[in-house]
Amino acid sequence: MKIGKKMILAAGIAIAFVQLPSRAEDKPTTAPAPGVPAMRPPGTNAAPPPIEIPGLPSQKDKLSYSIGMNIGHSLKTGGYEVDLDILTGAIKDVLAEHELKMTDMQARQIMMDFNREMRAKKEAERAKLAEKNREEGDAFLAENKKKEGVKTHTVTLANGKTAEFQYKIITAGTGPIPKSNDMVSVNYRGTLINGKEFDSSYKRGQPQKFNVNHVVRGWTEALEMMPTGSKWELYLPASLAYEDRPQGPMIEPGSTLIFEIELVSIDSPQPLTSDIIRVPSADELKAGAKVEVLKAEDVAKQIQSNNAAKPKQ
Template identity: 35%
Template structure:
């Protein structure tokens, strides 16, 4: 549930509930206004049940009452939105992690064999001549050293690259577009970003990026399957501060 939507529901509640007013129980809806009023109450309840089932009713209604009275406030105004934002961002992150875990489990069942093939490729590749491996697992070959500066994570870079999977199928190439690609060094997949920071301007490297440093269990188009290792030939043309 978006925080703005949650706040709208809360504000609606504040506008409906009046300070110190006894709630009258009705057994039937006699007028159109009765029906609309009751429907609004049910709608609020459904919003909370569907998106905030953990709500503590007693504390919630105390907050409504205190807010209308402007007395005995347990939170200052400046803390209200921060409290709500922090909570719902945390819940959203938890939900995203749960969804990612389910997607990874599904991908493991469908692409488990392909994952093993990629792992076997990298295991064999790391012992080949010229291949270096970083602590994170990134493998790379220096094709040509540069003599300029190395980019920091937040620097802009201009690069030419060609990307393939372990079967040699090309999925992207700035060379074919005849135009260098420009982005901040930390805005690529993490393995690519790490490799860039090892280079100096004018260098050309070849990266072998494990799926953990790339797209993990996610697919990217028809040529990047879940758990794909990515292979890039990269030229660092310019570092932009």
């Protein structure tokens, strides 16, 4: 039987040398500005002095413990439930060149099966959390809709279904209304329905620039209704925000989001100067569709036509 040493060693090395999670005491007190190399004190090109660790006198001791730490962190963060005696026994068997209990192929298949189970488990957990958040969001929107000054706007989704977002006009602007291909400068604040803030341009001290059609669907629809100078509060269901995709540690799948948006200015996009090649999707190709070359002037006309067909507030 072929010994599966390569698979065991490769897996061990891959786990062992995953970066350790950063800790507060490991972080520098200051950081150089972007693009500026960090300054080194004179004479620091030499190798740093060896690290002294109590109870680990030799370099072999420190390396062994370091690799063990990395393996432990990786097993913990990866959700691996292992028998430590069997794990260390496998490492000893490899290093001692004993006959191993499984082949490369068997080890690889076991890891593939485990990863598949973990993905299915995480997907089920995500779907359950998304359903819970959608129910809570629906309840919030149902009550919010009754409040004075809250309006609604219905959107047709790509699948033919409709979704509704709510908005409240805080300040009514009088400037021009953005088109789908415009660049806009906005100040905004995003919160969850429990009031926790997850993002704010105000904290960064300046408006942020976005393409109107490169943001979440609820933003796009609202911006194409907002005169410049307006400040609105948007209440977006998950279907018009991030759907079932979590965003960072705070925005869970299926979350209903609240945004306060102030439309500061509009910057018209640069005109198209070159043709565009449109490649059909796989399904379109199967149906006989061909690659198209779209003339810049035709694309510009289509954008203008689409903008003219947009319903006004």
